[in-house]
Amino acid sequence: ETGVTQSPTHLIKTRGQQVTLRCSSQSGHNTVSWYQQALGQGPQFIFQYYREEENGRGNFPPRFSGLQFPNYSSELNVNALELDDSALYLCASSLWADTQYFGPGTRLTVL
Amino acid sequence: AQSVAQPEDQVNVAEGNPLTVKCTYSVSGNPYLFWYVQYPNRGLQFLLKYITGDNLVKGSYGFEAEFNKSQTSFHLKKPSALVSDSALYFCAVRDIGRDDKIIFGKGTRLHILP
Numbered sequence: 001e002t003g004v005t006q007s008p009t010h011l012i013k014t015r016g017q018q019v020t021l022r023c024s025s026q027s028g029h030n031t032v033s034w035y036q037q038a039l040g041q042g043p044q045f046i047f048q049y050y051r052e053e054e055n056g057r058g059n060f061p062p063r064f065s066g067l068q069f070p071n072y073s074s075e076l077n078v079n080a081l082e083l084d085d086s087a088l089y090l091c092a093s094s095l096w097a098d099t100q101y102f103g104p105g106t107r108l109t110v111l
Numbered sequence: 112a113q114s115v116a117q118p119e120d121q122v123n124v125a126e127g128n129p130l131t132v133k134c135t136y137s138v139s140g141n142p143y144l145f146w147y148v149q150y151p152n153r154g155l156q157f158l159l160k161y162i163t164g165d166n167l168v169k170g171s172y173g174f175e176a177e178f179n180k181s182q183t184s185f186h187l188k189k190p191s192a193l194v195s196d197s198a199l200y201f202c203a204v205r206d207i208g209r210d211d212k213i214i215f216g217k218g219t220r221l222h223i224l225p
Contacts, residue, residue: 004154033212042201042215043155056212090154097211102147102155 003027004093004103012109018079021106023091025072031096032074034066037088037105049074050096078108086110113138113206117216124192125224132187132219134202143205144185145213146176150198158200161185172196192223 003026013019025032031050035043045058049068063079072093078085086109092100114137124130136142143162147155159170166178176187187200202216 002154002156006154031211035213035215042217043213045212045214048212050211058212092155092213094211097205097207099145099157099160100211100213101157104154107152 002093002101002103004091004101006089006091006103006106008106009104010107010109012111013081014111015081015083017081017110018077019081019108021076021078021089021091021108023074023076023093023103025074025093026101029093029095029101030072031094032068032072033092033094033100034074034076035090035092036060037090038084039087043090046076081110083110113204113214115144115202115204115214115216117200117202117219119219120217121220121222123222123224126194127191130187130189130192130196130221130223132200132202132221134185134187134216135183136185136202136204137183138204142178142185143207144176144178145203145205146170146174146185146187147201147203147215148198149201149218155201158187194223194225197221197223 005024033048034046037043047057052068065077068074088105090105091103094100145160146158161178169175203213
C-alpha cells in the first residue's frame with residue numbers, strides 16, 4: 001500500500017451540485033496530480049500541483065479546480081456536476097519527476 | 112505528443128505459463144515508461160519503470176518488462192503466471208514539460224486461468 005489516502009471512498013451527487021474530493025500525499029512528496037478514470041478507460045490527467053501552485057492541466061474545463069496546502073495535501077473541486085463526471089478520481093503523489101504513487105480513489109456517481 | 116498503445120483488450124493465460132502484456136509507445140526524446148496494475152475497486156499500484164540503463168527492468172511481484180528502442184515497445188512479462196495476477200494492467204509514459212503528467216494506455220485485462 002502507498003501512503004496516499006483519499007476521501008471519501010464513494011460519493012453520490014446530483015446534476016448541478018458541487019463536490020470536493022480530498023487527498024493526503026505520501027510523506028516527503030511535494031507534487032500532487034489528479035486523474036479521472038471513466039469506466040473501462042485509462043486514467044486521464046486533470047491537473048497537477050507543485051508547491052501549492054497549479055503547474056499543468058489536461059483537457060478539462062475550468063469547473064474542475066484544485067488546491068494544494070502547505071502540508072502537500074490537496075483538494076479537487078468540481079462545480080456544476082454533469083452526468084459524464086461520474087468516474088473514479090485518482091490522486092497521485094510524487095517527489096517532482098519521480099515515480100507517482102496513487103491513492104485508492106474516490107468513486108463519484110452523478111445522478 | 113507522447114502516447115502509448117496497448118493493442119490487446121484482454122489476455123488469457125493458464126496458471127503456470129509465461130505471460131506477456133504488450134505496449135508500444137511514441138515519444139519525442141528519451142522515454143520514461145511505467146507499468147501499473149489495478150485490482151477491482153482499487154487505485155493503481157506501481158509495478159516497474161524504465162528510465163535508462165538495462166533494457167530488462169525487474170519490478171514487483173516477479174514482473175519484468177523489456178524495453179526495445181527499435182520496436183518502440185515495453186512489454187510486460189512474467190515467467191510463471193499466478194491466478195492472483197488477474198487484474199487490469201496499464202502501460203504509461205511520462206510527458207515531462209511544464210507539468211509531469213503521466214499518459215496512460217487504455218489498459219489490458221489479464222485473466223489467469225486455474
